Amino acid sequence: MSAAPVKFQARQSVGQVEEGNDLAPKFDDRGLITVVTTDADSGELLMQGYMNTEALGLTIKTGEAHYYSRSREVLWHKGATSGFVQKVRELLVDDDQDCIWLRVDVTGGASCHVGYRSCFYRRVPVGESFDKRQSDGHIDLEWTDREKVFDPEEVYGDAPNPTKL
């Protein structure tokens, strides 16, 4: 692994940011950038998280996904506890460089702390499907995956649940 830290460039112009070759990410007022993580093979959305400069630098250097956990307020090497490390096959940045897209291979196949393969296991009916079923405006989520890949209690034990109400 290279000893040199990853260098981010200052944001100087819209042309540089949108159509240049500089990596000039925009971290928000909390110092975070939004990250979208998909399965490199299936295209399935696995999770959406955040990185600070340290997490982005480590992800680039190591090729393994690092995030910043807002609930625990720590750098988070994904898979350090669960073993489900995400190997980054491709890291892309969007037009205005305020979002990172990770295309990953997941060891063990799970990305969700609840135990499912993906965090997105429930569907909201839209358009005609909404109309037919929800005449009073109430929505029942439809499950797209009922099979847990692991048992969260075995993997995380007594660690606090990251979900906030």
Add this chain to the structure above:
Amino acid sequence: MSAAPVKFQARQSVGQVEEGNDLAPKFDDRGLITVVTTDADSGELLMQGYMNTEALGLTIKTGEAHYYSRSREVLWHKGATSGFVQKVRELLVDDDQDCIWLRVDVTGGASCHVGYRSCFYRRVPVGESFDKRQSDGHIDLEWTDREKVFDPEEVYGDAPNPTKL
């Protein structure tokens, strides 16, 4: 289209939010929820945006993607200006319900205000690829798409560029 507004449920417990059938989305302190939009056929990440309650309700009712534009501070029916409407094939919600995933079909095939098919047209080298090329820590983005689907000047004219430095 149903006359009833879409009803969101109050967030009462972790179990309800993570493993129940209620749609109980978490809007942040700005009143927004993160949205990830992928091409329903290719799995490609097209864009990442935000919705407020109105945008989410309209998306569910109409089956066409509505967002909240942070730069313009308005409800944004995607495609109203450019014609590139996003038809929602599937709308999913994540475990803690603070992120929406839209799987869409895009009329005309473009989602990026710069003119590309996707907002994600540049790659950051990671791991060994970073090591080999960026010994001083400097990063050169690699382009994955050079072909614009439309001319932004023709489509948007004098409208201000949404990219903020």
